[in-house]
Amino acid sequence: MSENIANEIIKEVAVWGVPQMIDLIITTYVKPKLKKNTKDSNSILEEKLSEYLRRSYNKYLYMNTIVFKNQQKTIDDLYIPLTVSKRNIKPKVGYANILINKFPDNFIPLYTKVLLIDNAGMGKSTIIKYLYLEAIKQNKGIPILIELRRLGQDDVIIDFITNEISNIRKKFDNDDVYNLIEGGEFIFFFDGYDEIVEESKGKITDALREFISKAEKNMFIISSREESSLSCFGDFQRFDIKPLRKEEAYDLICKYDNNGELSKQLITKLENEENLKIINEFLTNPLMVSLLYKAFEYKSNVPYKKSIFYRQVYDALFEDHDRSKGGAYVHPKKSNLDIEDFYRILRILGFLTLKEGITYSKEKLIEILKRSKQYATGIEFKENDFIYDITYSVPLLLKEGTEYKWIHKSFQEYFAASYICIDAKENQSKYLSQMISNKKMDRYYNILDFCYDIDYKEFRKVIIYPTIKKFIEYYENSYTDEPYENYNAEDLDVRKNLNFIYENTYIIKIDKAVPSIDEQLKYTKEKFKEIFRGWKYVSDKNAAMLISNTGICVGYLKGYTNRILLKLLSSKQSPIIKKDIHTKSKRYSENIFNQLVEGEHLINENPANILNNHEIFGEVNRFLIEYLPQGDGTNLIFDYAECVKFKKEIEEEIKFEKENKLFL
Known part of the structure; x- marks a missing residue:
């Protein structure tokens, strides 16, 4: 029996066991609470919770990645156990490190309120989904996972949770769910705080704080990139994700081709070519490791800059050769755009969607693409054809139900940064200045990171120079009194x-x-x-x-x-x-x-x-x-x-x- 067939059988067995795992959760945590209530809706709530857990388990078991174009892989296929780290408030104790290779009791429930904070691509959402699945497998409580980007500013959290559990047909009211939540033993996973659209962030933050306050008997984990507005969750314990060690990065690379020749060639190149030592820091980030593999698969070389990684990955996706036709055949695009015109539209799309978040209805996406045409004189295409291409031919967007979502927020940011530095030269300094004003720099950190690489000359003139000038002035005129x-x-x-x-x-x-x-x-x-x-x-x-x-x-x-x-x-x-x-x-x-x-x-x-x-x-x-x-x-x-x-x-x-x- 081949290794691939064996792995598929293991996956099927895991899925077959899901109903039994969920039944155990219902028996352990739900039934005892519902016995206290004789309402007829109890059996419906119990049934709907079971359906929700089964539905969400299957949803979060599978991952869509940039490496495996239009292929579904499970978390177990690709997950490398990551380590989270908490700064200890006691002097000289240092950091508390926790390996996430199961549902660790010294993470949750030891800390009932957790902030999981780190940079783009470090694996925050992957950890959230992994812990969600492990909570079900290990019967740790009643897990509920909410992707915060899906919340609107007028949404009531309890309404949203009720709708998630109910799916399409709603046969019980909020009080039934709220009474159950009041009893405790829920684990709420709030994923992607940084992905909430800016105009809604204040109201959603207040709604979250109110819900957490009222549901205090439960456990909560919020994932996000660094943002100043997270300071309002002052009673949460902050954890950061530790960078991958080189050995872990190599293990991840090997997972991508089941220890095949390509991963061996890439690792040998990284180990033996002295000029590649400069990119060692990219090996600390799971997303960058996956992009490194994809870029190497395409050109058999390793880019030195982050922005070049993303461009090479885009090229690889656009020119993905059909090996069944000799390796030189490129699938035609329905939009009939060539690689550069398609890239230009993506740059505009990335920029125009910055304030819209990373998820859109088809109607909204069509509206944004129509606006994109106004910025790209001379480029014509049908919006529906472009949507097909960006979902299937050049899969940078995922179709989830009726919505479309960037495969990773960092791709939206890369294309937006490219627009700022390539297409918007007359406004470039204005855009850069806006991104570092009014505490916005944390939100736009990754875009600024790309801009640094794409146009360093303008970046240092607009962003670094004014700060350095103020610093030198302060430095030379402070602590000048005689006592010092x-x-x-x-x-x-x-x-x-x-x-x-x-x-x-x-x-x-x-x-x-x-x-x-x-x-x-x-x-x-x-x-x-x-x-x-x-x-x-x-x-x-x-x-x-x-x-x-x-x-x-x-x-x-x-x-x-x-x-x-x-x-x-x-x-x-x-x-x-x-x-x-x-x-x-x-x-x-x-x-x-x-x-x-x-x-x-x-x-x-x-x-x-x-x-x-x-x-x-x-x-x-x-x-x-x-x-x-x-x-x-x-x-x-x-x-x-x-x-x-x-x-x-x-x-x-x-x-x-x-x-x-x-x-x-």
């Missing part, structure tokens, strides 16, 4: 950076009359609400980090854009960034805070500020480095000397361009 002349230069460098990056940073000493950790957290949040008036949401993530039992916490009001820019530049190996910084004082002592009076202490350059005392200056820095959020687990600051060189280069470039304009 004898301070350690490294300590001063770090403090100037921290003050620039995090505006309005406070250290608060808790009132001794506040005894427990929970009460201290509550006290701290209230304190920060007083300090940061007008700040809608205050949490221990962005405005109050409690430090164990010391009665000390640290918080900041601004600096989000600076942190995101540092993270982006660090990922690009920019010389103007210092990584893993250390101060003269290698560790801080909790005893340094004994002399602080209760209340808030603003970090500033006033020599009279007790936090600026010479003997504890470096230790205060170390404390801030330890507990101010960095975003990617490293300590990042600007390199002043490199920033000065960078600023000079750009200003010389701007001057040269002004003096050497070409006239025809």
